[in-house]
Amino acid sequence: MKKAGVSAIEIFKYKMLLLGMINILVLSLMSGILGAGYLGISFAILIIFISFHSLWLSSMVTRYIRGRNARGQYRSSLKFFRGALLYVLVTGTAFCAVFVVFSNQLGSFLVRDIHIGICLLPIAVIILIYGLSEVVCGYLQGMNFYMPVKIFYLVRQVTCFAGSIAGMKFLGRYGQKVANLKHNSAVVSVYSAFGALLGILAGGLAGLILLVVFCLLLRREFHAMRGRDTARFQETAFQGFQVMLSLGIMQGIRHIMFLAPLPLNYILYVRLCVRDGDSAPWIKTGGYLFGEAVPIMAVFIAIYVMLNHKNYRQLSSHWKNEAYVLFREKVFAMILSVMTLALPVCAVVSVLAEPILKCLSKEAAKEGVSVLVYTAIWAVLFLFEVMALRIMELWNETLYLYLTILMSFGVQTVFAVLSFKTFKIGSMGITLGVLVQAVFFVIMFLIKFVKRLRLSGNQLKKLIMAVIVALAGALIILLIYQLAGDKLSAGVAIAVSAIPGVLLYLAAVTFLRIVSDKEAEQMPGGELFLRLNELLHR
Secondary structure (H helix, E strand, O other), X not given: OHHHHHHHHHHHXXXXXXXXXXXXXXXXXXXXXXXXXXXXXXXHHHHHHHHHHOOOHHHHHHHHHHHHHHOOOHHHHHHHHHHHHHHHHHHHHHHHHHHHHOHHHHHHHHHOOHHHHHHHHHHHHHHHHHHHHHHHHHHHHHOOOOHHHHHHHHHHHHHHHHHHHHHHHHHHHHHHHHXXXXXXXXXXXXHHHHHHHHHHHHHHHHHHHHHHHHHHHOHHHHHHHXXXXXOOOOOOHHHHHHHHHHHHHHHHHHHHHHHOHHHHHHHHHHHHHOOOOOOHHHHHHHHHHHHHHHHHXXXXXXXXXXXXXXXXXXXXXXXXXXXXXXXXXXXXXXXXXXXXXXXXXXXXXXHOHHHHHHHHHOOOOHHHHHHHHHHHHHHHHHHHHXXXXXXXXXXXXXXXXXXXXXXXXXXXXXHHHHHHHHHOOOOHHHHHHHHHHHHHHHHHHHHHHHHHHOOOHHHHHHHHHHHHHHHHHHHHHHHHHHHHXXXXXXXXXXXXXXXXXXXXXXXXXXXXXXXXXXXXXXXXXXXXXXXXXXXXXX
């Protein structure tokens, strides 16, 4: 029940992430590409600090609270919870103070735009509120109260969605008045993004208040549990603080090196390539990247990870039970799923990048199309990267995992700097850097662990065939779009091009027997191929 509860919470968090990415796309459509730039860049900066400060908090607090409760140390659980809160308050307040005091300087230093400083003010408080919420959620999950956590995530995301739209509309109108007085049209975009961030801040605060209410309602249950405490030794809150500080720094470093390269590359691009002057061009680049391309692919990645969540649990069970044959079959099925489901979707997004952007923002500049194409390629590699990371976690290869993350982060950063300073390839270096990171990460994984996976010749043949068929389907879709796309609206062009190509692709995969029934039963999303095999091979 405990594992099932935690698993359900994780899947629900991915669903809320989906809603959050849709929220960003809606806000980008409302504000235009310049407003999407200010908003998207602000989110990118927020991701950097949250990944270091609090992205890992909930799972760590849950694990430690549950471990103490299993030994009857309910009072120590409370002390550890207080220590975790102390950690968040100290570190979160420090981040908050830095952002508030040096917001303009940070904006000028990071992206050479002083206007974005106002957007960093809500981020300062969001970091603190997010950390507090994650600690409380971890405590509730550790105490086996899952429903309040699900309600919290739902209420927070819905409130953020509504609040961000309301804030953008209200402050956008105010920004228009200020822009008319200052004769600076960029002010409208800045105030729109600022209003959206204020709405997100309000949603986070409402969620935190709801968590506090839940804790007050459950205080009798908590008190009853502490009354059953049988432990002789009681931890102190300071000991919990020390644990969070020591282990938290390592977790923070791991998460920031894994998730921050894309924002870091954008900052390097602005700092190393862009000269002083009008900031609108590189703000628009940030809009295409963080306001449109990344949310589009994040929706797809979140859906795939949800489909794959059960498979990771089965992998863990196979490994613990020493069922190595089943383990390798499951890993191959997951790889085959990326090749037969994820790769075709990303290929379609790549060849139809222009009409997709037209549907989302009513414009599709050449730079925006290029950014979406490279981001779609990165999404496929990122799925392999996540898969390799999860497998290394199952094998308890912690040292090699950190070494791989560190080396891939270093390689991509060096590549990004060289691409901007030496090769001078411009904004393409932003996405090429993360492609290099993902490829290097997967190669490092294969160098050490490919012998454990033991992929057979027939399995490799299937993977190669899946790639060929997926690329062929994408080329067919591109050909149809080139012949008919200019004559149709963006949405109709996507439908007319994608539907025949996808149907031909699925038919080819089924007739060639690239995915067998046994493999389809084990792979995420395999129900589609099971039905197709049954339909076409009767």
